[in-house]
Amino acid sequence: METKKYKQNINITPELQQRIDELLSHYPADKKKSALLPVLHAAQDAHDNWLSAELMDKVAEILGITSIEVYEVVTFYTMYNQKPMGTYMFEFCLTSCCGIRGADDMMEYACEKLGIKPGETTPDGLFSVVGVQCLGACGYAPMMQLGDFYKEHLTREKIDQIIDDCKAGKVILHDK
Amino acid sequence: MATKILLDKINIPGIKSYDVYRENGGYASVEKALKTMAPDDITEQVKASGLRGRGGAGFPVGLKWSFIDKKSGKPRHLVCNADESEPGTFKDRYLMEYIPHLLIEGMITASYALGANLSYIYIRGEYMWVFKTLERAIKEAYAAGWLGKNILGTDYSLDLHVHCGAGAYICGEETALIESLEGKRGNPRIKPPFPAVSGLWGNPTVVNNVESIANIPWIVNNSGDDYAKIGLGRSTGTKLISASGHIRKPGVYEIEMGITVEEFINSDEYCGGMMDDRPIKALIPGGSSVPILPAHLIYKTANGEDRLMTYESLSDGGFESGSMLGSGGFIVYNDTACIVRNTWNFARFYAHESCGQCSPCREGTGWMEKVLHRIETGHGTMDDIDLLWNIQSNIEGNTICPLGDAAAWPVAAAIRHFRAEFEYHVLFPEKVKDRNHYVNEPFSSIKHLINK
Numbered sequence: 001m002e003t004k005k006y007k008q009n010i011n012i013t014p015e016l017q018q019r020i021d022e023l024l025s026h027y028p029a030d031k032k033k034s035a036l037l038p039v040l041h042a043a044q045d046a047h048d049n050w051l052s053a054e055l056m057d058k059v060a061e062i063l064g065i066t067s068i069e070v071y072e073v074v075t076f077y078t079m080y081n082q083k084p085m086g087t088y089m090f091e092f093c094l095t096s097c098c099g100i101r102g103a104d105d106m107m108e109y110a111c112e113k114l115g116i117k118p119g120e121t122t123p124d125g126l127f128s129v130v131g132v133q134c135l136g137a138c139g140y141a142p143m144m145q146l147g148d149f150y151k152e153h154l155t156r157e158k159i160d161q162i163i164d165d166c167k168a169g170k171v172i173l174h175d176k
Numbered sequence: 177m178a179t180k181i182l183l184d185k186i187n188i189p190g191i192k193s194y195d196v197y198r199e200n201g202g203y204a205s206v207e208k209a210l211k212t213m214a215p216d217d218i219t220e221q222v223k224a225s226g227l228r229g230r231g232g233a234g235f236p237v238g239l240k241w242s243f244i245d246k247k248s249g250k251p252r253h254l255v256c257n258a259d260e261s262e263p264g265t266f267k268d269r270y271l272m273e274y275i276p277h278l279l280i281e282g283m284i285t286a287s288y289a290l291g292a293n294l295s296y297i298y299i300r301g302e303y304m305w306v307f308k309t310l311e312r313a314i315k316e317a318y319a320a321g322w323l324g325k326n327i328l329g330t331d332y333s334l335d336l337h338v339h340c341g342a343g344a345y346i347c348g349e350e351t352a353l354i355e356s357l358e359g360k361r362g363n364p365r366i367k368p369p370f371p372a373v374s375g376l377w378g379n380p381t382v383v384n385n386v387e388s389i390a391n392i393p394w395i396v397n398n399s400g401d402d403y404a405k406i407g408l409g410r411s412t413g414t415k416l417i418s419a420s421g422h423i424r425k426p427g428v429y430e431i432e433m434g435i436t437v438e439e440f441i442n443s444d445e446y447c448g449g450m451m452d453d454r455p456i457k458a459l460i461p462g463g464s465s466v467p468i469l470p471a472h473l474i475y476k477t478a479n480g481e482d483r484l485m486t487y488e489s490l491s492d493g494g495f496e497s498g499s500m501l502g503s504g505g506f507i508v509y510n511d512t513a514c515i516v517r518n519t520w521n522f523a524r525f526y527a528h529e530s531c532g533q534c535s536p537c538r539e540g541t542g543w544m545e546k547v548l549h550r551i552e553t554g555h556g557t558m559d560d561i562d563l564l565w566n567i568q569s570n571i572e573g574n575t576i577c578p579l580g581d582a583a584a585w586p587v588a589a590a591i592r593h594f595r596a597e598f599e600y601h602v603l604f605p606e607k608v609k610d611r612n613h614y615v616n617e618p619f620s621s622i623k624h625l626i627n628k
Contacts, residue, residue, distance in 0.1 A: 026337040026339070027337075028294075028377075031358070031377055033358065033359035033360075034339075034357060034358055034359045034377075035359065036359035037301070037339070037340060037341060037342050037356065037359065038339060038340055040342070041301065041304075041340060041342065063359075065359075069359075069360075072360075072361055073359065073360065073361060076344065076361040076362065076531075077301070077341070077342035077343050077344050077362075078342070078343035078344065079301045079302070079342040079343035080342060094521070095263045095464075095521060095522075095524075095525045096263035096264050096420070096464060096507065096521065096522070096525075097263075097264065097420040097421055097426075097507060099517075099518065099521040100421065100422070100509070100513055100518065104611065132343075133263075133345070133524075133525050133528050133529060134261060134262075134263040134345070134464075134525060135302050136260050136261060136265065136266045136269055136300065136302065136303070137266055137269075138263065138264050138265070138266055138418065138420035138421075138426075138505070138507065139266055139418060139419060139420040139426035139427050139428065140266075140426070141420065141426075145302060147304075148304040148305045148308070149304075149305055174304075175304065175305045175308045
């Protein structure tokens with residue numbers, strides 16, 4: 001796993017533990033493994049948007065399952081990051097209508113503006129840009145995901161604005 | 177104005193909140209069902225309605241409910257499939273985002289009909305803000321007494337939770353969704369046993385799409401017969417269509433089944449006609465997995481009849497001259513669209529999303545993606561076109577789940593109807609090096625070059 005190359009400070013805060021307890025209550029007591037995906041989302045959100053091997057081991061311990069059961073899930077689903085990502089992760093949808101409405105141009109523009117290539121993170125750790133498969137916003141193409149939210153009907157001007165807002169700390173990433 | 181079943185209240189200010197939803201007749205179906213109807217009565221009403229699964233397959237919902245194992249004594253579950261991931265489809269998100277209590281109301285009534293006391297809404301992880309919207313709405317429903325122990329003072333109890341996936345298209349397939357809900361990789365299961373016998377944690381389970389479940393309150397409040405009067409023939413009721421592509425008004429529309437495709441594309445009530453008044457070139461009526469239709473088969477069937485927005489009319493003539501209503505992911509292309517590029521785009525999607533469990537899908541989707549990329553970028557040969565046909569025909573029907581078919585059908589239809597464009601890519605590699613090669617020189621104006 002790529003995650004073994006990177007170190008992360010593990011911190012199960014009271015808030016995170018409370019969220020995990022709430023998620024666990026949604027499943028029968030003998031089916032705790034069912035909470036794995038939601039718990040991984042919560043753990044990732046609370047740890048700078050990525051999951052180290054140590055954090056995955058901790059999740060395994062909390063759910064009472066083996067570490068390999070967590071690893072095999074994390075490596076299957078695309079929304080779990082196995083390495084540190086930028087604070088602001090631009091995920092450009094490249095499929096379907098986004099594809100015919102200029103998604104490639106939008107992603108190239110964002111990369112050019114940030115001085116990185118798709119899949120890379122800026123040296124200051126602020127931005128990452130990735131291309132992803134269909135995000136289910138075909139009527140509002142081209143678009144990208146940023147945190148919990150979608151930024152739709154993208155234009156070069158909108159991308160400029162989003163980057164400026166991120167730099168100014170004005171962008172909310174999570175729906176509380 | 178056409179009948180609205182799902183979106184009739186969508187424009188009421190504040191309808192997202194419990195109080196406004198309730199003030200406008202919300203949760204009446206739960207009250208009616210729990211106080212006046214036996215569970216089997218509801219199933220009979222749904223059968224009478226003719227409602228077909230709105231996720232894409234179109235299987236009758238009432239019939240699916242009637243398969244659930246009631247004799248085993250095991251707990252039963254209803255799972256709502258909100259893993260909307262089919263390229264071109266974004267209708268379920270609209271319902272959940274703007275009128276979340278409609279889905280919750282449908283989940284309660286449907287769970288009661290199935291005898292389920294623990295139900296889940298499985299939503300794609302990317303819709304995180306919708307996940308949180310649903311979480312808040314479910315808490316409101318608990319607080320108001322519509323969920324939990326002894327609902328409305330009856331013997332019926334239900335716990336409902338929303339569960340988020342994490343970015344895997346395959347989890348829209350019902351058995352893969354169940355695996356994922358159990359905290360595993362979303363690998364489809366071999367059927368039989370079907371989920372109605374052995375589903376979530378080995379218990380009898382029904383998996384229904386969001387739109388299917390959102391229809392249940394109306395059917396219970398009115399009747400299955402009244403629902404069946406809307407629509408046309410075996411395509412009863414209304415249908416949400418998510419329209420995108422080169423049209424003036426992309427968006428989610430509720431139509432009465434039976435209107436013509438021409439009306440849907442060109443009327444101001446729906447798509448508003450073609451963007452920039454350019455001619456229509458192709459249509460995918462039901463999400464990326466269904467066959468693409470060329471211009472001459474969009475408004476008319478091969479027999480010259482009007483093409484209608486129904487399951488039957490859209491599939492008229494089979495795959496030779498028809499397509500499918502599918503999920504209602506309606507993608508319209510004008511003459512600047514490159515069909516080869518679009519087919520490659522879809523192939524890349526299916527190659528990325530294949531779970532890798534079946535060899536024909538694991539190997540075939542990646543192979544098709546490579547060949548299509550080769551042709552699209554001007555490095556293909558005529559033999560590649562035949563190779564593509566050969567690969568897709570060896571995937572179709574040879575996999576555990578329908579992802580293999582979903583990957584094969586778009587390729588087959590593109591070659592069947594647009595072979596000349598594939599040949600053009602082989603014959604004029606310099607021309608197609610520009611990514612937007614047809615934008616400035618639509619294929620219709622240069623196709624004569626192929627025969628020179």
